[in-house]
Amino acid sequence: GAGVSQSPRYKVAKRGQDVALRCDPISGHVSLFWYQQALGQGPEFLTYFQNEAQLDKSGLPSDRFFAERPEGSVSTLKIQRTQQEDSAVYLCASSSRDFYGYTFGSGTRLTVV
């Protein structure tokens, strides 16, 4: 597609439920990021992939968060046993190998009730 696609756009989860958020990057983009944006704040880095390799996961807030990109294209961010503090917008971005700016998706707004 022409842009980065994220699904679902909105997700309401009950506390303790597991969720999976999907990111379809721009075709051929090697690099893929996940960011978490709390209300009124700037996005904060979660994790980075180059192709299928997860090169940096230093921003994942706990071991309840897990990301994968098994074939180097689509990525999934999984949150286990969701808690209220996980409520945020989760943004995905992708870039070609030679950096010239990243393209962000519209995000998934997760609300944990």
Next chain:
Amino acid sequence: KQEVTQIPAALSVPEGENLVLNCSFTDSAIYNLQWFRQDPGKGLTSLLLIQSSQREQTSGRLNASLDKSSGRSTLYIAASQPGDSATYLCAKYNFNKFYFGSGTKLNVKP
């Protein structure tokens, strides 16, 4: 920890005014800098990218400058319009990640 600070946090101006948004960083390591726009409930739209070897970029009514020695960037918007109302985020890029400020929420009144 790499911190990015944006001033002001919010700004309300009448249509037609020229305005300046400020962004500062805690260190001046070589990096790229990008300005984004975010509309309510939406993702980020890239406005201007300044690569590490550059000092400024222009696109239409927008001009962004980068002073690495002082760790500052400025986004200048000329002749503001109501359609410019949004949150503007600056982000420093190095070590394969963006470090974002909290943004400046701009309201341009007709």
